[in-house]
Amino acid sequence: MILEFDDDLDLDDIAESGQCFRWEKVNEDKDPVIFRIIAGNRVLFILKLSEGVYDLSCEENVFHSFWSTYFDIETKYREIRDRVDRSDGFLSRAAEYGKGIRILKQDPFECLISFIISQRKNIPAIRSCIEKLSAEAGEKISLPEKERQWLKEKGVEPRYFEDIYSFPTPGALAGLSEDALKSCSAGYRAPYIRRASESVLSGELDLEELCKLDDVELMSALMGIYGVGKKVASCVSLFGFHRLDFFPVDVWIDRVLSERYKNGFPFEKYRPYNGVMQQYMFFFARSGAV
DNA sequence: AGGCAGGTTCTTA
């Protein structure tokens, strides 16, 4: 389907923003770039045709029932970006640099496990670990013939749509031994993954219920999970529960805060969108364009 | 070849 959409949406920015780990370019250096997005047990291929116009591999009804929510289509990120204080040179440049960023609405469980994995790993390693886990415990996803045709017309190599695995369910992950988890490069996080999956499976940890909690309660509930500290809990809140005010502090943001905001970042000013500001600054700092 | 990468837990004082 063709999507016309004129709010902030830059595929490259989002793919590199660090909020998602299963966005992949499937036609390497060609223009326009085609991205494959795997979210839960769904796959979408998408490319930008021209300013504000995108070509998607799915049908309209699937877009409306799932992907429009995933992309948080109803939130106006341009308006959030306009809140940036012009007298704050750093944040202004960061927001301009990352103006295509949106905060995706990702699945809480997938987010939880992904960010548990992320600790002390670089992004390629995180991706690789998630792919291995998905191949090991996910379900193979087969694409409708119509979508395969769409991909062939665009010259996408079959390996990008023949072998796709969904993100494992809590039950599937809980069914893996710690050795199996380690063979997926989970390392010392294996027991964290195992215990988190088991408690979701048993119902001891009910992610649906957590949606009802306020930000403070959500944070403490997440931090009660073995292997989840403040940073991972804020990422899961921001990306998995779409709480846009959470402001994850990792090494990059820590550097930004100590170098650029010695007197503190003005959180009050950007409430309830501090998480969006964090994304601009994180993306900008990490890009090397600072 | 050793250090380090989007942290968290465990131990110690």
Place this chain on the structure above:
DNA sequence: TAAGAACCTGCC
């Protein structure tokens, strides 16, 4: 309460 060590693994 706070600082410091230990932790899997892969990749510069």
